[in-house]
Amino acid sequence: MAEQLRIATRKSKLALWQAEHIKARLEALHSGLQVTLVPMSTRGDVILDTPLAKIGGKGLFVKELELAMMEDRADLAVHSMKDLPVDFPEGLELHTICTREDPRDAFVSNTYKELSELPDGAVVGTCSLRRRCQIQANYPQLIIKDLRGNVQTRLQKLDDGEYDAIILAAAGLIRLELGDRITNFMPVSESLPANGQGALGIECRSDNSRVHELLAPLDCADTRSCVLAERAMNRRLEGGCQVPIGAYAELDGDQLRLRGLVGRPDGTEIIEGDIQGHRDDAEAIGIELAEYLLSRGAGAILAEVYKDSEQPG
Numbered sequence: 001m002a003e004q005l006r007i008a009t010r011k012s013k014l015a016l017w018q019a020e021h022i023k024a025r026l027e028a029l030h031s032g033l034q035v036t037l038v039p040m041s042t043r044g045d046v047i048l049d050t051p052l053a054k055i056g057g058k059g060l061f062v063k064e065l066e067l068a069m070m071e072d073r074a075d076l077a078v079h080s081m082k083d084l085p086v087d088f089p090e091g092l093e094l095h096t097i098c099t100r101e102d103p104r105d106a107f108v109s110n111t112y113k114e115l116s117e118l119p120d121g122a123v124v125g126t127c128s129l130r131r132r133c134q135i136q137a138n139y140p141q142l143i144i145k146d147l148r149g150n151v152q153t154r155l156q157k158l159d160d161g162e163y164d165a166i167i168l169a170a171a172g173l174i175r176l177e178l179g180d181r182i183t184n185f186m187p188v189s190e191s192l193p194a195n196g197q198g199a200l201g202i203e204c205r206s207d208n209s210r211v212h213e214l215l216a217p218l219d220c221a222d223t224r225s226c227v228l229a230e231r232a233m234n235r236r237l238e239g240g241c242q243v244p245i246g247a248y249a250e251l252d253g254d255q256l257r258l259r260g261l262v263g264r265p266d267g268t269e270i271i272e273g274d275i276q277g278h279r280d281d282a283e284a285i286g287i288e289l290a291e292y293l294l295s296r297g298a299g300a301i302l303a304e305v306y307k308d309s310e311q312p313g
């Protein structure tokens with residue numbers, strides 16, 4: 001019988017695409033390997049009517065997948081790195097970080113070419129405090145309205161006229177072959193991405209050496225360096241994924257440049273930092289930048305954000 005591997009996955013189109021993508025890559029790399037998907041619903045998929053920042057709780061989208069791996073109903077789970085909590089339950093690990101897709105945010109509108117064209121009072125949809133904060137800092141005259149749901153739902157709400165424009169991760173649109181909906185890529189100087197944005201990560205049990213062997217060729221060293229720096233910054237700031245924190249690293253040879261920011265959701269204050277170092281020190285660079293941001297007052301801003309969001313479990 002052929003060797004089997006099971007991927008636990010959420011049922012959204014994007015999650016299924018990502019799981020199928022990893023399945024195809026694994027099967028192409030390892031002849032005779034048979035990969036099946038184990039689709040399941042998560043709390044984040046079920047609670048659709050509340051802004052994510054209000055639901056709170058880290059790992060809204062991953063707990064059920066992790067349980068499946070712990071109970072040996074699945075061998076691995078494919079995640080968008082930016083949705084992944086910084087810490088893992090005992091016995092599970094982030095084993096693989098795959099090559100990053102475009103990390104930028106995308107401006108999507110049926111009427112306007114870019115944010116600067118929007119008239120006063122125009123409505124922009126996003127549920128990300130990070131995007132809200134950066135848009136309001138540059139364009140305080142725009143109105144930000146929460147936008148939830150999967151990628152297709154969000155585009156539908158734009159097409160229905162509920163928003164003048166919406167902001168989405170470019171990577172999600174590109175993966176779903178909806179890249180033609182991208183009106184404009186937001187420069188990272190204007191919308192610093194979330195840590196890990198555009199990268200896929202693969203989680204599995206720490207003791208499963210056969211799975212580790214099969215996954216090894218999917219790991220991308222460059223993406224790993226960048227994402228480790230970004231995640232280290234978030235960890236030091238104790239930020240989950242629903243916080244007004246941006247973190248984005250780039251490599252120039254062995255030099256790693258990390259940019260980070262923490263801001264008030266209403267954009268009235270943004271604390272930014274930009275540092276460089278050797279890629280071998282990726283995590284130390286992340287921690288150093290976090291400490292710089294904290295020394296400039298990031299802690300008080302984050303404390304206020306956490307106070308405003310009731311966080312059940």
Ligand SMILES: NCc1[nH]cc(CCC(=O)O)c1CC(=O)O
Nearest residue numbers: 080082168169171172197198199
């Ligand atoms: N928060 C939801 C989410 N998680 C991952 C992606 C796709 C892009 C990625 O892999 O970073 C998206 C959609 C979005 O933010 O528009």
